[in-house]
Amino acid sequence: MNITIIGVGKIKEKYLVSAINEYKKRLSRYCKLSIIEVVDEKAPENLSQKQMEQIKDAEGEKILKYVKEGMYVVALDIQGKMLSSEDFSDKLQSLGVQGNSNISFIIGGSLGLSEEVRIRSDFKLSFSPMTFPHQLMRVILLEQVYRGFRIMKGEPYHK
Numbered sequence: 001m002n003i004t005i006i007g008v009g010k011i012k013e014k015y016l017v018s019a020i021n022e023y024k025k026r027l028s029r030y031c032k033l034s035i036i037e038v039v040d041e042k043a044p045e046n047l048s049q050k051q052m053e054q055i056k057d058a059e060g061e062k063i064l065k066y067v068k069e070g071m072y073v074v075a076l077d078i079q080g081k082m083l084s085s086e087d088f089s090d091k092l093q094s095l096g097v098q099g100n101s102n103i104s105f106i107i108g109g110s111l112g113l114s115e116e117v118r119i120r121s122d123f124k125l126s127f128s129p130m131t132f133p134h135q136l137m138r139v140i141l142l143e144q145v146y147r148g149f150r151i152m153k154g155e156p157y158h159k
């Protein structure tokens with residue numbers, strides 16, 4: 001299975017970079033993982049609604065350049081559907097069985113996802129009604145993908 005994570009902006013914090021590298025290493029047994037970072041737009045304070053939409057649209061355009069035809073797209077969206085880790089694992093497995101071997105996960109920037117990205121997505125996944133910073137979200141997603149593969153393979157993983 002090929003998993004592509006498309007995120008907005010670079011990960012600046014060293015501790016997050018090392019967590020990401022650890023999960024990349026762990027996941028290499030289970031899938032081919034690529035992480036794509038698109039350049040974030042400057043988002044100063046006091047933007048109008050219209051300016052915020054323009055920023056999300058510009059970031060969305062950059063994201064969608066990496067979404068290839070036939071990719072199954074999971075957009076990380078606070079208002080999306082929440083799944084248990086077991087259900088997430090089942091979802092990954094059934095996507096594989098159905099022949100969806102290219103799965104991409106999209107993490108928005110500080111203002112969130114554009115409407116175009118939402119429309120292109122096949123599934124909107126929420127990790128909770130709380131808002132997480134996009135940099136941390138990448139680590140949380142990687143951990144859940146790793147947990148998902150461990151559950152799928154019936155391998156032990158701490159609860």
Ligand SMILES: C[S@@+](CC[C@H](N)C(=O)[O-])C[C@H]1O[C@@H](n2cnc3c(N)ncnc32)[C@H](O)[C@@H]1O
Pocket residue numbers: 075076077078106107108109110111112113125126127128129130131132133134137
């Ligand atoms: C700082 S958040 C953006 C917050 C923005 N106000 C919004 O409503 O989307 C950056 C990105 O992290 C991801 N994210 C943050 N919290 C999340 C959650 N609880 N569930 C799913 N994705 C989340 C989303 O992809 C979001 O676009």
